[in-house]
Amino acid sequence: MSHLNSYLTAAGGVVAGVAAVAALLVWQRRIIRHQHRTLTARDRDRAHWYHLATHSDTTDLPNRRALLTHLEATFSLGEPLGLVLVDLDRFKLVNDIHGHEAGNDLLHEVGRRLATLGPPVALAVHLSGDEFALVVHGDHTDAATAAQAAHGRISASPYGVANQQITLTASVGYATAAPGMLPRDLLHAADQAMYLAKRTRGGAHPHDPIHDPPPGIVTRYRDLR
Template identity: 50%
Template sequence: MEVSPIWSSIVTAAGGLLTGLAGTSGPLWHQRRALARARHAAEHDTTTGLPNRRALTAAVTRTVRRATPFGLVMLDLDGFKAINDTFGHEAGNDLLAEVGTRLAHLGPPVVMAARLSGDEFALLVAGGSDEIAAAAHAAWRAVSHPPVRLGEQAVPLRASVGHTTATLGISPRNLLHQADTAMYQAKQTGGGVHGATEPGPVTDPPPGTRRRDLRHPH
């Protein structure tokens, strides 16, 4: 059966189009993978694999908009600088990675575990004040037990933990500040867990100064 010239042209054009699409699908797939890797790197900490401050702030912003009960837990490792100086930077990173793994495995009501900077971590927790306080104590226990193994040595570890419950309309910045202040108060009293309270005798830092700057003076 003889194929008409018009039909032959259509088949040839279709074949060329499919060939062109096949040729471009590879580069597009690689571009999408590269974009996904770049997005993941921008929102995750390289040492622990946890979401970073940017990802946590975005998650808090989304949660505020949903107007569901939630809060934040913030913790700072006690004596981390001494451990880092004694065992070295690489061992310090191993310790941070272990802490990140323990926090990531806490489970509900913890929605997200994040590393903010240095030896400072945070948890986004769903629920009311009781759930948030329970998550704070669970985080403290997870960090403290068992000791972290660095090489052949078991290193005891403790944390100062602060927690706060979100109020209607609070900004992510203020919520983080409340949790950080509670953590600073826990640090002042020798570690453990401390819930956010109304402003008391603790002197506010100068504008632009974080609480951790006061905890770790230069």
């Protein structure tokens, strides 16, 4: 009988030990799941705040900060690079007549059209207000192609906004990176070309480093508004 009691006691100890280990494993799994959920939530928060910092809240396109980051990275690779700047013509009238909410809807639709251009456009950006930019991975011909495509896409068909059909046109300037340029130089060159396109109403206008005035001579168009 004593042997039986000893056996039962030992067996009970084993069962208790197994139960304790099982409980510990369950607790550990709960901790791991909790930690995973916490990390996942943190990752989601980080991704959310990063998206807000690098994207326009009007169009959800990458913003100026994202553009500069992209340009700096591409410049460091030494690859052919072009930049297209787009300024919507008479956009202020849309806000004045239909209101800012309708204006934001229109900007969102313009951004959607530009974002679907495809290669050689590598990135469509909403800079601010009614200005957009396209980063082109390619040479002068590629930049010219992208600029013409953007100009045509924007005015291809009316926009349904505020129960109205609104027709838009845009002034487009483009430039390509040259040896010794920095990202800000490329931005300034494309901005000069866009200003000349706006002034001459000539559609898509290239930056001409030979005949165009040097940086600083032509006031940037955005500074005149």
